Amino acid sequence: MKQFDGITNQHVRELDKRHVFHSWSAQAKLDPLAFASGAGCLLWDYEGREYLDFSSQLINTNVGHQHPRVVRAIQEQAAQLCTIAPAAANLARGEAAQRILARAPRGFEKVFFTNGGADANENAIRMARQVTGRDKVLSAYRSYHGNTGAAIVATGDPRRVPNEYARGHVHFFNPYLYRSEFHARDEDEECERALRHLRRVIECEGGGAIAAILLESVPGTAGVLVPPRDYLKGVRALADEFGALLIMDEVMVGFGRTGAWFAFEHFDVTPDLITFAKGVNSGYVPAGGVIVPERICAYFAERVFPGGLTYSGHPLAMAAIVATLDAMQEEDMVGNAQRIGRDVLGPGLRALGARHAAIGEVRGMGLFWALELVANADTRAPISATHAAAIKAECLARGLLAFFVENRVHVAPPCLVTAQQVDDALSRLDDAFTAVFGSATGA
Template identity: 55%
Template sequence: MNHTQTSDSQASGSPATGVPATGAPASGAPAGDPISAERLAAGRRAYDLDRQHVFHSWSAQEKITPMTILDAEGSWIWDGDGNRLLDFTSQLIFTNAGHRHPAIVRAIQEQAAELCTVAPQHANIARSEAARLITELLPEDIQHVFFTNGGADANEHAVRMARLHTGRHKVLSAYRSYHGGTQLAINLTGDPRRLPSDHAADGVVHFMPAYTYRSHFGAQDDHQEAERALQHLQDVVAYEGGDQIAAIILEPVPGTAGIYVPPPGYLKGVRRLCDEHGIVLIIDEVMVGFGRTGAWFAHQHAGIEPDIVTFAKGVTSGYVPMGGVAMDDAIYSSFAQTPYPGGLTYSGHPLAAAAAVATITAMREERMVEHARWLGEEVIGPRAARFLEDHPSVGDVRGLGAFWAVELVADRQTRAPLAPYGQTPEVMGRIVAEAKHRGVLPFTNMNRIHIAPPINISAEDALTGLDALDAALAVADDHVARTADDGAAG
């Protein structure tokens, strides 16, 4: 397999000069009247029915009070009380093009009127065009896409393909990772959510990733972290048997696990290690693909070529569920004459495919990827960096594009998190409440606040949200100060 460095303009992008050529959405309140009394009443009924009948993911069912969302447009949502909130979550990091983008909505409507559904064994215009557009964004030898319903099943099928291609079974995956909630995908996952379902029976071996701020290897800088993390991975490969390993799966920038950007050289080192042992490199772009980090795919920042790329979420801006496995020619050749043992009823569903075509087209025409990169370099990054100066509760700020993490600590010197790994400190709920009071819906995980607005958010709206988070962090500062005082008194 040839794995030369990617260097085209799609990989690197270019900083925008403030506003993309076709313009990012205007800042300020979205169009539309205030939420009517009738819709508020419908929202209250929806909440009551939800509590009676809906089973929520990752939740103790009787301990949650889910927020009702009545409407959404651009970078804004309206909650069940009619409050307007700036969406700094992109929901579950998927509304890359914002809510209710007219071109995507129109494409779904037109596709529904033309060919609403069709079995996956038949060719159809929408799916064929979606596959063409997706592969155009990837290396030349990635020309084929197997469509799935979402990211978890994309990763399941990617591993299945790698195992059949290599004739091997073991798969290496990082701790502090997330790859999905289905059986194999949750075992691939490295964060604690896997533990109730992980019985170490699916051929998955975990290793420590490169994460400079919380280095497992005692590294003092990015260079040391990359070098030592690669040596650790090389040791794991040796201990597990390089000729027994089918694949290594990695998020190029881990998402819910921490938005920690791998140090320079790390992903290239993983690529070399895979080539040395004939291991398939699967890059999980489910959360970070389609512009989130200021490149079409986050692995392009590192200049590597994967064997398999999995994707979902941003490919349709979340408007219709879709995922996929994009494979290089070598993987494809294993199934050119031998049937692939797998399929899904809704693989490449026409409504999802039409949404993907419209999303990619809109992102290109409105230069959203370039805008996301500019936001990270000129707006979000510099403003969020001031959190480190102003808040003793902030230990680290890191990210790319429209994808950033603010890590909260009890002690900056020791880097002790606000709660042990795997736990969410009580104060995070109060921080979220304060941010919502100030008109912003934040995304949190464990001891971190994630900044992940739509990638086409205006600079003004982004700064409005960052100012609100800045104010809300006073809650964390107060918590840290009181905890320190209690410790001194004790």
């Protein structure tokens, strides 16, 4: 058991609760976990207790915790040059952009770096409005795009409501067959009806007024909603028909999470703009960006782009990107995510779903999965908040970190996870469900 200089978890928690203002929280109800160190898929608290991290924190530590190559790259860059203004040229920045573009589709030329995913989406929206001369941005109700001005209004989930200060945002329903808004009976019907609905929204809002359609390639926080096979192709066709840009938000799913460098690759579609953050350097130093194609770069060749950030392309973040992408390539982490998801994690979660009636649906791809929990399999009524809290508590009691949202358990380990670690996590999940809901079906 690791120990950390006699520091206790309680001391760290009290310090945090006394001085740190937390996001999305009623401050008086907080009792945060305290973490001191990590390695790969493991974390330790200050008293040496070990946790198996199957949340990748906020689904961003794709290379796991404390990857030595990334840590070393940050240290070496800090020793050479900690920061430089974005107007200057810097080797780390240029190499980071070069590596990102090498993994992007043909025709993408440059990267505009931001501090994270929210401002990546902000600047993609800004580019779309500038290039098209239009104002409206369409995005899904089941989505999350960040917590800054336009990004939070583009977001569809209820966190948008107290924050609606930006203009020109319109929402539509994206596919979700398990809880279909379109009374669909199968995936093909869900796809066809969702696209018809989107067409009607575009027509009613004025096709010539739409600057962009902004979509997560696979909506994450909303429930790991893997779209029907042809849905993104249909959205691409609608964007082309009405002259809008298609922005794919790859903040959560990019850089290996779904078993491909970009999640949209699974659906044979190419967007006009790509936003990213999180997995590009596993969050070791905050970074995000917009991948920009040649034609949009050409538009701004003689026109000033009206946007910028003090820390755009911060050298420490750029060094972390270079090391992260090199490590992922050399250690075949994207291939590992695809294989482990297909052969171990996906089948294991489906078997868990067959064993426990509370698991209404299992869905996902690569190392990006969700278990939707229901009180009744026939009505699909979600489990109560009490039961959801109990599942989370039982997982924590077993040293398992997952990503909990409403009535869902999201399972998203780092891309270097092993089959043995997956089996271990599945066993802990099985025990947690049994503790809350009783013996498994057929046990």
